[in-house]
Amino acid sequence: MFAFIARRLAQSILVMAVVSAVAFSLFNFVGDPVNNMVGQDATRERRAEIRLQLGLDDPIPVQYVRFVSNMLQGDFGISYRIKQPVDKLILERLPATLELVFVSAIISLIVGIVAGVYTGIHRNSWISRSILSSSLIGVSLPTFIIGIALIYIFAVHLRWLPSSGRAGTIDFGWWKTSLLSLEGWRSILLPAITLSLFQLTMILRLVRAEMMEVMQTDFIKFARARGLSERAINYGHALRNTLVPVITIIGLNIGGLIAFSVITETVFQWPGTGLMFIQAVDFVDVPIMSAYLVFVAILFVIINLVVDLLYAAVDPRIRIGNA
Amino acid sequence: MSELLKITDLNVEFVTRRGTIKAAQDINLTVAPGEVLGLVGESGAGKSTIGNAIIDLLEHPGRVSGGSVLFQGEEIRGRSEAEMRSIRGDRIGMIFQDPQTALNPLMTVGDQLVETIIKTRGYDQKRAVECAIELLEGVGIDNAELRLKAYPHQFSGGMRQRVVIALALAGKPELIIADEPTTALDVSIQAQILDLIKQLCEERQLGVIIVTHDIGVIASIATRVAVMYRGKIVETGDVAQILGDPQHEYTKALISAVPRADKKYHRFEAVDYIEGGASRKPIDIATHWLGKARHQSEDETPAVSVKNLDLSFTLQSALLKKNRKMLRAVNNVNFDIKPGETFGIVGESGSGKSTIARLIAGLYTPDRGEISIQGQSVLGNQRDPQIKQARRKLQMIFQDPYSSLNSRMNVMNIVAEPIRFYKLTSSEAETRQIVGDLLDHVGLGAAVANRYPHEFSGGQRQRISIARALATRPQILICDEPTSALDVSIQAQILNLLKDLQEDLGLTMLFISHDLPVIRQTCDRIAVMRSGQICELAETEELFNNPQHEYSKHLLGLMPKLDLLG
Numbered sequence: 046m047f048a049f050i051a052r053r054l055a056q057s058i059l060v061m062a063v064v065s066a067v068a069f070s071l072f073n074f075v076g077d078p079v080n081n082m083v084g085q086d087a088t089r090e091r092r093a094e095i096r097l098q099l100g101l102d103d104p105i106p107v108q109y110v111r112f113v114s115n116m117l118q119g120d121f122g123i124s125y126r127i128k129q130p131v132d133k134l135i136l137e138r139l140p141a142t143l144e145l146v147f148v149s150a151i152i153s154l155i156v157g158i159v160a161g162v163y164t165g166i167h168r169n170s171w172i173s174r175s176i177l178s179s180s181l182i183g184v185s186l187p188t189f190i191i192g193i194a195l196i197y198i199f200a201v202h203l204r205w206l207p208s209s210g211r212a213g214t215i216d217f218g219w220w221k222t223s224l225l226s227l228e229g230w231r232s233i234l235l236p237a238i239t240l241s242l243f244q245l246t247m248i249l250r251l252v253r254a255e256m257m258e259v260m261q262t263d264f265i266k267f268a269r270a271r272g273l274s275e276r277a278i279n280y281g282h283a284l285r286n287t288l289v290p291v292i293t294i295i296g297l298n299i300g301g302l303i304a305f306s307v308i309t310e311t312v313f314q315w316p317g318t319g320l321m322f323i324q325a326v327d328f329v330d331v332p333i334m335s336a337y338l339v340f341v342a343i344l345f346v347i348i349n350l351v352v353d354l355l356y357a358a359v360d361p362r363i364r365i366g367n368a
Numbered sequence: 369m370s371e372l373l374k375i376t377d378l379n380v381e382f383v384t385r386r387g388t389i390k391a392a393q394d395i396n397l398t399v400a401p402g403e404v405l406g407l408v409g410e411s412g413a414g415k416s417t418i419g420n421a422i423i424d425l426l427e428h429p430g431r432v433s434g435g436s437v438l439f440q441g442e443e444i445r446g447r448s449e450a451e452m453r454s455i456r457g458d459r460i461g462m463i464f465q466d467p468q469t470a471l472n473p474l475m476t477v478g479d480q481l482v483e484t485i486i487k488t489r490g491y492d493q494k495r496a497v498e499c500a501i502e503l504l505e506g507v508g509i510d511n512a513e514l515r516l517k518a519y520p521h522q523f524s525g526g527m528r529q530r531v532v533i534a535l536a537l538a539g540k541p542e543l544i545i546a547d548e549p550t551t552a553l554d555v556s557i558q559a560q561i562l563d564l565i566k567q568l569c570e571e572r573q574l575g576v577i578i579v580t581h582d583i584g585v586i587a588s589i590a591t592r593v594a595v596m597y598r599g600k601i602v603e604t605g606d607v608a609q610i611l612g613d614p615q616h617e618y619t620k621a622l623i624s625a626v627p628r629a630d631k632k633y634h635r636f637e638a639v640d641y642i643e644g645g646a647s648r649k650p651i652d653i654a655t656h657w658l659g660k661a662r663h664q665s666e667d668e669t670p671a672v673s674v675k676n677l678d679l680s681f682t683l684q685s686a687l688l689k690k691n692r693k694m695l696r697a698v699n700n701v702n703f704d705i706k707p708g709e710t711f712g713i714v715g716e717s718g719s720g721k722s723t724i725a726r727l728i729a730g731l732y733t734p735d736r737g738e739i740s741i742q743g744q745s746v747l748g749n750q751r752d753p754q755i756k757q758a759r760r761k762l763q764m765i766f767q768d769p770y771s772s773l774n775s776r777m778n779v780m781n782i783v784a785e786p787i788r789f790y791k792l793t794s795s796e797a798e799t800r801q802i803v804g805d806l807l808d809h810v811g812l813g814a815a816v817a818n819r820y821p822h823e824f825s826g827g828q829r830q831r832i833s834i835a836r837a838l839a840t841r842p843q844i845l846i847c848d849e850p851t852s853a854l855d856v857s858i859q860a861q862i863l864n865l866l867k868d869l870q871e872d873l874g875l876t877m878l879f880i881s882h883d884l885p886v887i888r889q890t891c892d893r894i895a896v897m898r899s900g901q902i903c904e905l906a907e908t909e910e911l912f913n914n915p916q917h918e919y920s921k922h923l924l925g926l927m928p929k930l931d932l933l934g
Contacts, residue, residue, distance in 0.1 A: 262469060263464055263465075263466060263469040264470055264472045264473075267462070267464050267470045267471070267532070267535070268472070269425055269456065270423060270425060270456055270457065270461075270462035270464075270536075271456065271457035271461070271462075271484045271488070271535060271536070271538065272453045272454060272456035272457030272458060272487060273453075273457070273484065273487055274453065274487070277483065277487070281475075281483070282475070285474050285475075286473070286474055359474070360474060361474065361519045361521070362473060362519070362521045
């Protein structure tokens with residue numbers, strides 16, 4: 046177990062080294078940072094001075110080492126545009142994104158698993174068929190179109206929910222939440238549903254396929270032959286056996302949710318890190334872009350580690366030590 | 369009213385798009401308490417269908433179309449799902465074939481037992497746990513209380529089948545239907561499980577229906593036998609009568625196909641009752657291409673020679689040597705195979721017998737030791753033309769006829785591939801001619817060349833594998849359990865074919881099997897293997913009549929007794 050985690054950590058460090066190298070190269074290849082910082086009319090001497098201050102004249106390896114060691118201390122530099130430390134900016138925006146991802150992950154898990162189990166067991170009922178055909182919409186339409194359609198129906202037409210922004214937040218100082226007020230829930234619902242649709246469809250179809258396969262196995266037949274009830278068979282025996290592959294996909298997908306949230310946050314003007322990233326791209330705000338890259342990579346690595354540990358919890362046959 | 373179960377005129381059909389298939393027709397059976405009824409037949413005969421029909425668990429689209437099933441005098445056909453559920457487990461228990469897959473891998477054995485006990489007996493949790501411990505002890509599992517917390521994968525195959533039996537007994541059923549309960553197990557475990565079933569049947573006065581394809585199982589456990597053929601029961605009777613004095617033609621053919629451990633036949637008698645149309649059109653070996661590479665019998669160099677062979681597999685890799693776990697799959701093995709003989713290796717699963725076949729065939733490289741084919745060492749640089757030449761003389765036939773043929777290639781290309789690879793002919797027309805001849809020779813007929821493997825039965829596929837192996841004009845054949853996936857009658861045909869080929873072509877064979885009777889019928893000399901080592905190496909007759917090593921004696925003692933066959 047310990048060896049497993051140690052090995053995984055070593056692999057994670059390698060991944061992070063590669064990602065940080067990419068993030069670092071942004072500084073050198075996406076425009077000239079000095080040009081982005083000073084006005085058009087800055088003098089040649091002023092530019093040289095800033096170059097010296099930022100250490101841009103040092104050899105590349107020296108700059109990289111400095112970049113990494115700053116990063117390790119939580120210093121991601123200062124935003125060119127907003128002139129504030131990037132780490133502070135990200136931490137401020139992080140709660141909005143994490144809450145959005147959390148709510149949409151919960152929606153896609155609950156709806157996806159329940160509908161997947163139902164359609165897996167009642168294969169030919171008309172409800173299953175309509176769930177399956179409507180779920181195709183979830184995968185085939187791009188996120189921003191779904192988002193715009195939802196805004197049109199629920200915000201513009203029915204006027205039930207707000208069309209954009211994050212309202213009703215309660216501030217704890219280190220965390221701003223919108224999950225503790227009705228207003229907050231009203232504003233998070235549409236973006237969360239939009240974000241969840243793609244994952245929901247995937248989980249639904251995966252659970253359904255796994256469920257149908259498990260129902261054909263001998264141990265389900267044996268459970269029937271012992272006279273166990275349908276409920277015990279479906280939920281006690283079959284469902285848990287479908288979960289191992291589902292967990293893998295969920296792990297990858299929560300990372301995907303964070304990546305997709307860039308689009309959803311833009312459509313709904315949700316003040317999270319994704320929106321910040323898009324704005325940073327508009328203004329070539331390289332420190333924010335590179336910090337966002339590193340931050341998403343860290344999340345992916347952590348989620349995958351948790352997923353690997355979860356396997357062992359679900360399936361006793363997987364001995365982590367031998368992995 | 370002495371009958372526990374009485375089936376009258378039962379019909380089961382499967383309605384498919386291509387028409388209705390009658391899986392069981394006019395079945396009449398009775399089972400009395402304390403009686404073991406053997407239901408024997410080959411695959412597709414409909415024997416499992418009857419077991420499933422009794423407890424109303426037929427797979428879609430199967431349905432019972434007529435007849436009655438009386439259980440303790442009550443009609444149990446046409447009951448509602450809820451009523452059937454209270455019969456299943458409570459009054460009729462079922463034991464499945466493969467203990468690897470019959471248990472839920474994610475639940476502890478205890479949870480599965482307790483759940484079933486609570487459902488069938490209505491006990492509370494605490495009493496159910498006590499009862500589960502009792503049940504496990506009853507089927508011969510030690511430390512039952514501790515083992516409750518173990519998961520199925522922590523049990524060996526035989527122990528798992530005991531757990532399955534405990535589960536089947538959880539509701540105190542009066543009737544047990546055991547569907548091939550020992551087919552997936554080694555012989556020594558098979559004997560234990562059969563003893564256990566028999567003992568439970570006598571102690572508790574259970575009625576048992578044992579569904580099997582194995583005459584040996586029937587001989588050792590059944591009191592009465594029903595023989596099934598193509599959905600019908602062709603003969604029912606006392607076990608001694610059916611095995612000793614069969615009346616129906618099919619029963620006779622089936623019994624004559626059973627390999628005997630007690631005496632050696634030259635070949636199996638006519639067994640064409642089952643799979644017709646397998647008539648061979650042998651080619652004239654003396655003048656044919658195939659016969660031109662025939663081995664010169666004066667040469668006394670061993671066809672295959674193996675010296676100090678060692679191979680370990682890594683079970684757990686680790687940086688430190690002391691933490692590594694290795695399995696010595698083959699441990700210092702030595703033998704020579706004389707030209708023209710059939711050399712058998714017998715052992716239980718995990719004994720390393722297949723590993724040796726793969727080492728000789730070059731699929732694995734040994735850690736240590738020497739392998740030579742007709743005096744030529746075949747280890748080292750595999751591109752060496754001499755080694756290639758030696759390797760070509762050796763071909764392999766695999767166990768599973770379903771996965772050993774490429775399903776995307778037609779039979780022509782499958783058989784022609786080795787000829788083309790080694791460029792053994794001068795023209796494509798000649799290759800095609802030879803493939804046709806080979807297919808004729810193994811009894812398939814040249815006309816099948818354009819068809820694909822999925823169109824053939826298991827036995828026919830094994831014939832394709834044999835034709836493919838012959839295509840390089842080998843002098844040595846390695847047969848790794850070539851018939852263990854086949855029905856007995858098909859097995860008899862394949863063994864006959866191999867014997868004929870050996871005589872015609874002067875082949876040397878290495879024959880690997882777990883099945884002692886098959887080994888006895890096919891081999892001249894036998895090596896008995898256990899845990900990677902050879903315990904005993906002797907002439908066949910010598911080994912069967914006078915085994916020297918303890919383990920050989922033990923294995924021979926476990927063989928089902930077929931004295932009843934007369």
